[in-house]
Amino acid sequence: MSTPTLERTRTAIGRRFLGLSPLTWVLILGGLTVVPFVRLVTDSAPLTATTTFTAAILSTCPIALAALGGVWSERAGVVNIGLEGQMLLGTWGAAYFNWYYGPWVGLAGGIALGMVGGLLHAIATITFGVDQIVSGVAINIIASGAVEFLSRAFFSRIPTNGGPRNLTGLFTLPTVRIPGLDDALSTLNGRHWFLVSDLAGFLEAFVADISVVSLLVIVLFVLSWWLLRRTTFGLRLRSCGESPAAAESLGVDVRRYKYVGVLVSGGLAGLGGAYLSTVATSTFNVGQTNGDGYIGLAAMIFGNWNPFGALGASALFGYADSLQLRSPVSLHALLLLLAIGLAALTAWRLWQRRFRAAITNGVIGVAFLLWFLFTNSIPSDLGGMTPYLVTLLVLSVASQSLRMPAADGQPYRKGSAG
Amino acid sequence: MRRISKVAAVGLIAAVALTGCGEKHAGSSASGAPSDVCTGLKPSSPVKLAIAFDVGGRGDHSFNDSAYAGAENAVSKLGASCIEAQATQGESDAQREDRLKQLAEQGPNAIVGVGYLYSKAVNVVAPQYPKINFLVVDGYDPDKTVNKNVAYDAFQPQESSFLAGVAAALTTKSKIVGFIGAVPGATIGPFQAGYTAGVHAIAPSIKVESQYIVPSGDKGYADPADAKTIAQKMLDDGADVIFHAAGQSGAGLFEAVAAAGKGKWAIGVDSDQYTQVPADQRSHILTSALKRVDTGVFDFAQSVKQGKPQTGYVAYDLKNSGVGLSYSGGFLDKDKSRIMQYQKKIEDGQIKVPTDPSKVK
Numbered sequence: 001m002s003t004p005t006l007e008r009t010r011t012a013i014g015r016r017f018l019g020l021s022p023l024t025w026v027l028i029l030g031g032l033t034v035v036p037f038v039r040l041v042t043d044s045a046p047l048t049a050t051t052t053f054t055a056a057i058l059s060t061c062p063i064a065l066a067a068l069g070g071v072w073s074e075r076a077g078v079v080n081i082g083l084e085g086q087m088l089l090g091t092w093g094a095a096y097f098n099w100y101y102g103p104w105v106g107l108a109g110g111i112a113l114g115m116v117g118g119l120l121h122a123i124a125t126i127t128f129g130v131d132q133i134v135s136g137v138a139i140n141i142i143a144s145g146a147v148e149f150l151s152r153a154f155f156s157r158i159p160t161n162g163g164p165r166n167l168t169g170l171f172t173l174p175t176v177r178i179p180g181l182d183d184a185l186s187t188l189n190g191r192h193w194f195l196v197s198d199l200a201g202f203l204e205a206f207v208a209d210i211s212v213v214s215l216l217v218i219v220l221f222v223l224s225w226w227l228l229r230r231t232t233f234g235l236r237l238r239s240c241g242e243s244p245a246a247a248e249s250l251g252v253d254v255r256r257y258k259y260v261g262v263l264v265s266g267g268l269a270g271l272g273g274a275y276l277s278t279v280a281t282s283t284f285n286v287g288q289t290n291g292d293g294y295i296g297l298a299a300m301i302f303g304n305w306n307p308f309g310a311l312g313a314s315a316l317f318g319y320a321d322s323l324q325l326r327s328p329v330s331l332h333a334l335l336l337l338l339a340i341g342l343a344a345l346t347a348w349r350l351w352q353r354r355f356r357a358a359i360t361n362g363v364i365g366v367a368f369l370l371w372f373l374f375t376n377s378i379p380s381d382l383g384g385m386t387p388y389l390v391t392l393l394v395l396s397v398a399s400q401s402l403r404m405p406a407a408d409g410q411p412y413r414k415g416s417a418g
Numbered sequence: 419m420r421r422i423s424k425v426a427a428v429g430l431i432a433a434v435a436l437t438g439c440g441e442k443h444a445g446s447s448a449s450g451a452p453s454d455v456c457t458g459l460k461p462s463s464p465v466k467l468a469i470a471f472d473v474g475g476r477g478d479h480s481f482n483d484s485a486y487a488g489a490e491n492a493v494s495k496l497g498a499s500c501i502e503a504q505a506t507q508g509e510s511d512a513q514r515e516d517r518l519k520q521l522a523e524q525g526p527n528a529i530v531g532v533g534y535l536y537s538k539a540v541n542v543v544a545p546q547y548p549k550i551n552f553l554v555v556d557g558y559d560p561d562k563t564v565n566k567n568v569a570y571d572a573f574q575p576q577e578s579s580f581l582a583g584v585a586a587a588l589t590t591k592s593k594i595v596g597f598i599g600a601v602p603g604a605t606i607g608p609f610q611a612g613y614t615a616g617v618h619a620i621a622p623s624i625k626v627e628s629q630y631i632v633p634s635g636d637k638g639y640a641d642p643a644d645a646k647t648i649a650q651k652m653l654d655d656g657a658d659v660i661f662h663a664a665g666q667s668g669a670g671l672f673e674a675v676a677a678a679g680k681g682k683w684a685i686g687v688d689s690d691q692y693t694q695v696p697a698d699q700r701s702h703i704l705t706s707a708l709k710r711v712d713t714g715v716f717d718f719a720q721s722v723k724q725g726k727p728q729t730g731y732v733a734y735d736l737k738n739s740g741v742g743l744s745y746s747g748g749f750l751d752k753d754k755s756r757i758m759q760y761q762k763k764i765e766d767g768q769i770k771v772p773t774d775p776s777k778v779k
Binding site: 051055058059160161163164165166168169276280281282283285286287288290322325326327328380381382383384385 | 475476479483602629630632633634637640641642643644646647648650651654666669670672673693694695696697698699
């Protein structure tokens with residue numbers, strides 16, 4: 001508190017890489033070494049088993065797509081609370097087009113329906129200047145009603161597989177397996193060697209029967225980062241979110257870029273919905289997103305409005321979620337993980353001489369350590385909350401340098417540049 | 419912007435090209451939908467039935483559809499006529515009372531509330547319409563004043579789940595079986611308790627792996643993706659028979675089991691799910707633990723027709739076929755006699771099936 005200048009110099013050390021700060025990279029690399037350590041100490045192999053990572057990819061992707069959608073929209077200066085609704089539309093669109101035209105058209109249908117939701121949001125907020133939160137909430141409500149109506153209208157007469165609220169037996173999308181490599185990695189993972197086996201488990205999840213759509217998601221993240229950060233188009237789009245008046249004075253068509261941002265956002269959210277109904281399962285049912293859109297929104301904020309940050313936050317949630325589903329027992333090991341993480345953070349804060357933050361983090365860390373030492377399992381009632389708790393905790397301590405786009409959420413009228 | 423237009427053009431062409439190469443569900447266009455029977459009350463019919471559905475409504479492949487099937491039976495066999503009303507998510511008791519009153523004003527002599535959520539609303543509305551008979555499926559009387567014109571269907575799903583457990587134990591080769599529930603509590607608990615007890619009645623050494631999708635809330639009934647992940651984990655652990663009591667989430671279990679290949683089984687719930695799953699999954703549905711809501715609704719309508727309307731708690735158990743096991747597909751043919759032995763013992767009261775999963779080892 002007493003030495004703000006010193007704080008600033010010390011946090012500003014180092015350059016950003018892939019848009020993430022050095023502190024974030026330290027956390028990521030630290031996690032990479034701490035997780036295998038915890039796995040060894042607590043003897044819980046599921047922590048880094050391939051099957052855990054495979055499930056984690058499935059629960060990460062929909063959230064990550066929603067988060068990436070959020071990044072696109074908010075970078076263009078439009079808050080998109082309607083992600084949840086656009087995802088919902090995507091689940092239905094994917095199911096409908098998958099059923100009648102095949103799996104790939106299904107994906108396109110999910111994207112298209114999501115874009116319809118995005119278009120609605122764009123027209124309301126950009127053309128008519130409606131409050132962005134109000135419009136987003138309205139889209140969520142409209143979407144949940146529309147999906148209910150659409151499935152009743154189109155699916156209830158499909159014999160056996162269909163019903164007014166669901167459609168089962170959709171076409172599956174192909175998966176990829178790299179022969180040879182996956183067996184080698186699987187053997188390595190089974191050896192339980194420190195770090196090596198854990199990394200093998202992680203890598204195997206990407207070469208053994210991974211859905212092509214999951215790989216597409218990774219491509220989309222790289223592509224989005226490149227487009228937003230490395231191209232003129234991206235610079236202009238981001239300028240609309242930072243200072244639309246300045247952008248317009250330089251000849252940028254602000255409204256067009258905002259439209260692009262929100263439409264892409266809706267399309268990505270729609271693809272997230274399509275992932276839920278045709279990749280993670282082959283079953284559509286009403287209300288399938290179960291709040292994933294909102295979690296994506298949170299992941300985007302924790303990811304500092306950066307594609308890779310959003311991916312990391314989504315992966316953290318997905319990992320905790322898959323652990324909670326697949327191996328509730330090893331959740332207990334997460335306590336030790338959190339304690340170690342908080343200890344590292346305390347040291348960092350001490351070095352920064354931010355003593356109050358250090359004490360807070362230290363006390364919480366000791367509490368987790370004691371919890372780990374004096375219990376044998378996490379109560380099952382808490383188990384389901386773990387993904388939310390872990391995400392909240394890790395990110396609330398790691399997210400003290402977040403900065404949203406300066407003009408995010410503000411309506412812009414053409415000609416404001418004067 | 420020119421570059422964007424190019425990208426957009428390429429995307430569009432790709433999308434159009436993809437449209438051409440998709441597979442199709444042959445002959446699956448809209449057809450053969452059953453015509454609606456609940457079209458209005460006829461003054462001449464002996465039973466004038468009004469049905470208020472639960473959240474989920476008709477077409478849920480489970481509870482509500484089963485109630486509707488009961489109404490269909492009543493129409494075709496008893497000459498009844500009927501009307502219906504749908505519920506919406508997150509309703510208050512006041513809204514349910516309004517719905518019941520609206521139905522009552524149309525002049526029925528029997529009103530069915532589908533689901534325990536109607537218990538409180540019926541308790542308020544029933545005394546105002548003493549000439550109408552009410553039925554609450556899975557219902558309970560919330561206070562101590564007895565309503566003479568209200569019946570509550572009390573299903574005993576632990577008994578059918580016990581038989582499902584017996585079937586699972588006789589089928590498993592790995593000696594590991596699974597149970598997936600939607601949410602822990604009084605609704606799903608009896609399923610888990612009965613199933614576990616049934617498995618252990620055959621061989622206490624068989625391991626029952628039980629897991630709930632969520633600790634609370636109703637997400638667990640509509641999350642096939644999570645159900646699939648849990649099922650996959652159980653299969654990885656070696657389980658080869660998995661029973662679900664999780665509504666629509668069950669579709670995820672069926673997918674996982676079908677993908678795991680021959681010798682892996684799922685057990686359905688509420689209605690005969692063998693007839694509801696896609697054709698390629700049918701050979702994996704060992705059996706279903708039935709809960710005959712249709713029987714409950716039909717019996718109620720019949721009792722009204724005969725002038726002796728049901729009142730108070732009406733038990734539906736194995737003895738009166740209110741719950742039971744399905745044998746579609748013929749996968750249990752060689753074990754059927756042994757399952758029937760257990761059914762007999764439960765009906766005779768020799769076996770008391772537990773309802774609390776925490777008391778089953």
